[in-house]
Amino acid sequence: MAKILVTGGAGYIGSHIVNLLGSSDHDIIIYDNLSTGREKSVLAGELVIGDLEDHAKLDALMKEHNFSACFHFAGSIIVPESVTDPLKYYNNNTQNTLDLINLCVKNKINKFIFSSTAAVYGMAPGGVCSEEMQVQPINPYGRTKLMTEWMLEDVAHAHDDFNFVILRYFNVAGANIEGKVGQCSPLSTHLIKIACETALGKRDKMFVFGDDYETKDGTCIRDYIHVDDLAQAHIDALTYLLKGGESTLCNCGYGHGFTVKEVLEVVKKVSGVDFKIEMGPRRAGDAPVLMSKAEKIGKVLGWTPKHDDLELIVRTAFEWEKNLKD
Numbered sequence: 001m002a003k004i005l006v007t008g009g010a011g012y013i014g015s016h017i018v019n020l021l022g023s024s025d026h027d028i029i030i031y032d033n034l035s036t037g038r039e040k041s042v043l044a045g046e047l048v049i050g051d052l053e054d055h056a057k058l059d060a061l062m063k064e065h066n067f068s069a070c071f072h073f074a075g076s077i078i079v080p081e082s083v084t085d086p087l088k089y090y091n092n093n094t095q096n097t098l099d100l101i102n103l104c105v106k107n108k109i110n111k112f113i114f115s116s117t118a119a120v121y122g123m124a125p126g127g128v129c130s131e132e133m134q135v136q137p138i139n140p141y142g143r144t145k146l147m148t149e150w151m152l153e154d155v156a157h158a159h160d161d162f163n164f165v166i167l168r169y170f171n172v173a174g175a176n177i178e179g180k181v182g183q184c185s186p187l188s189t190h191l192i193k194i195a196c197e198t199a200l201g202k203r204d205k206m207f208v209f210g211d212d213y214e215t216k217d218g219t220c221i222r223d224y225i226h227v228d229d230l231a232q233a234h235i236d237a238l239t240y241l242l243k244g245g246e247s248t249l250c251n252c253g254y255g256h257g258f259t260v261k262e263v264l265e266v267v268k269k270v271s272g273v274d275f276k277i278e279m280g281p282r283r284a285g286d287a288p289v290l291m292s293k294a295e296k297i298g299k300v301l302g303w304t305p306k307h308d309d310l311e312l313i314v315r316t317a318f319e320w321e322k323n324l325k326d
């Protein structure tokens, strides 16, 4: 049994990991300022409400509990907002993470699991991203995440006993398979959530940004991963580190993708609603194709996805959205 700190565990992805950790024998403390997360989503462990900027509180928490590992989900995640307000992102994603890592090192929490993103790849040539390829993020959000990756690599290099797993998520979607928890973020930019909201009449219509890409139907292709599979990847990463695994970096995706139009067809089929879609111009910075090379995570962490099924992903997202009250 280990004691685990989970920053941002009241948010969309963190709450799914907390839910899974709840059925392990680990002891969990969730640290979250509830800026986009919500108390009701924390289904296991103890929630401590606090901000990453409150170093004294975080330090005291680390001193009180003898944490073996830290999952770090807390951060700001809206790409267009990172373009208009980059300093918010450098502050919350880079500065606050630097301070968190610093506190972890001081308090001898030497296993760190970090939520990175496919956005670090930018415009990957050919659209298939392998962990070895050169990274070139094209927006502040991706850059803030890449800076954290670099910090972790340098800290692990300087401190022999500090090890990390960096997980680069592709398009995370869906809700817990048992319907216990799901995505609540009100300002989400995630395609499947927006489409479900539109199908349910929470929005009048939705936009597709560009249908003139060189793909089979002109819309962008993305690699959608079910959030419970992503959660399991984190449990596998924790097990790997607790067994003495060395620092590593893995993509989290299924290695294949769907166009925006294909996804919307599935949402229409699952919901039974022919909701209104407007075609708009391309959005600056959208790569035509972004898919993971997905082999490494299985080999290194032993991860085996169970929910690689777009219709299942959409169904869980739709059912969650339908029942979401606040």
Ligand SMILES: NC(=O)c1ccc[n+]([C@@H]2O[C@H](COP(=O)([O-])OP(=O)(O)OC[C@H]3O[C@@H](n4cnc5c(N)ncnc54)[C@H](O)[C@@H]3O)[C@@H](O)[C@H]2O)c1
Residues within 6 Å of the ligand: 007, 008, 009, 010, 011, 012, 013, 014, 031, 032, 033, 034, 035, 036, 037, 038, 050, 051, 052, 053, 072, 073, 074, 075, 076, 077, 092, 096, 115, 116, 117, 118, 169, 170, 171, 172, 173, 185
């Ligand atoms: N959702 C995705 O598709 C996706 C893709 C790639 C990477 N990620 C990364 O995964 C992580 C989790 O994303 P999510 O989709 O669950 O987002 P989310 O907004 O639902 O969750 C973030 C959580 O962090 C908390 N938080 C934010 N700033 C904080 C601070 N300063 N102090 C304390 N708590 C703070 C929020 O209240 C929230 O509970 C983020 O780091 C994000 O960059 C997400």
